[in-house]
Amino acid sequence: MTDTAPPIDAASAPTSGHSLGIRTRTYLYAALLIVAAVVLVPLVTTALGGFKTLGDLRGNAFGLPQTWMFSNYTDILVSQRYWLQMGNSLLIAGLTVFLVLTLAAMAAFVFAHVKFFGSQHLLNYFLIGLMFPAATAILPLFIRIRDLGLLDTYWGVVLPQAAFGLGMSILLFRNYFRGMPLELFDAAFVDGAGYFRFFWHITLPLSRPIIATVGIISFVGSWNSYILPLILLNSESKYPWPLGIMVYRGEFSTDWQLILAFITLTITPTIIVFFVAQKHIIAGLTAGAVK
């Protein structure tokens, strides 16, 4: 018993990659720049537009502001309504993420590890949800939510959002769980774990990438959701931020610079969350593709 341990911090991962020719590299960077521009131009334009006056915005949509109107942002930041709407959005998104993660992970675990009659059909049934956007079911949804007495409540928005998010989330979780080594399952069984303990003690701690991925997708989906809150919420005090934009739209004129500032302030949290969780998200989306 003499074999020695490798140093803990051994940087053992070999660097891999193909050496590309200059021409290929140039094309590659050009393509990346175009894609980056498609994503960045609207974001930067929105953020800069928030610093402009309405006249400046109309005459100079893409350039730098002639006068930097910081007040556009500070006025929003000091308004109580902004924070109320942010709080509503956060609450709705938080509850949606919690429900989606809990239900999708448990359902996906069953589909990944438990063999039972009709499991494939049941999974297909769940996945049918992927084919219907929420807008197509808005009328029956409204009636059902009204019958449940959930109109103009947070749960009235959270439950349908979670339901529509389950299909994709179950699929992502299931593929990830199926990629986990089966011997771990056997070892845990021999150790005395049942399905629930294996799920709780082994599967979940090893699933951080996919939890982050599904969590972010659900969060952003809920954060940006417009139609469902619009149909299902009546009280302005319960409005999430996408409905808050309507305040800046008048019958005869619209304060576009304030709308752009408002949008910038509201999407900033999701961008920050995305950058923080980026590594996990990419790992989660590609998991199961290769062993």
Added chain:
Amino acid sequence: MAGLELRNISKSYGAVSVIEGINLEVTDGEFVALVGPSGCGKSTILRMIAGLEDITGGDISIGGEIVNDLTPKERNIAMVFQSYALYPHMNVYRNMAFNLELAGKPKAEIDRRVRAAATMLELEPLLDRKPSQLSGGQRQRVAMGRALVRDPSVFLFDEPLSNLDAKLRVQMRSEIKQLHKKVGVTSVYVTHDQVEAMTLADRVVVLNKGIIQQAGSPMELYRQPANTFVAGFIGSPAMNFFEATIVGGAARTAPGVSFEFRPASRLTEGQPVTVGVRPEHFQRTGQGPGLTGPVSIVEPTGGQTFVTVDLAGQPTVVTVSGDDLVEAETNLTLYTSPQQVYVFDRETGTRLSEN
């Protein structure tokens, strides 16, 4: 500790039968190795003993109690897997303690048992490390430690050394042997490596296509193989086989090429047979005419050299001392002793000679 008994065990997936009527008794404290080629059913048998796989027919009993319907936990077995199956997010201590935690043991007892197992396997300095920070040998030792802390009735090993390099495999082999000596738990060890099986086990069970071909002590299998499969599987390099016919009490492979063997009453004149001779049982000196053929390949390994000679029209591997100088494309004359020539029925493969 407890003995283990498999009575008429069978396993099939739909119409496909993979295990047929296995009967095996492992006495208390015995170390039995199941050996056979890939797909012979050895891992399936181990998984059925563990309760990870249902049995289609028969009974499995541990310590006299039939465990067919018990969960792995209730069988009080411990299993070491080929890929170690350590929990990547837990450190060594928690990996070893996990099964005791699930069993609801008091913290003090868990600590005592984990540290005792860690001491036995020299794992104390590694208790805080995650599996990714361990070498292959250390991971395998942790896997054994995890099994050890349970104080199981039966230890099951599923090709535990297959992922290790050759040198480490030899080292871990002796560690497993020492461990078994210390704890004396009934053990079933699955491997496709006959050397591993021979060196570790009190008894080796050779399997092929879901059927036990022969069970016995390592030397019994080596000296008295029941059939051509066992004869070819046990021993390295493998036994050489020649097709022959019984003529005048000897096995004739070609005109002028005959093997003398210990007579058996079951043989008749003109009977088609298969002759088997182990590479190490050819000698370069002896009595009689001997067998001469050209050397085609010479493979020195140090202490021994494997020489391929064309005998009776077929390549035959012969083991000679590393000190013997043999060159390719020269003729080599070889001799055999009748006690070391095996004769098998050509159709059934059953051994006919009395070795």
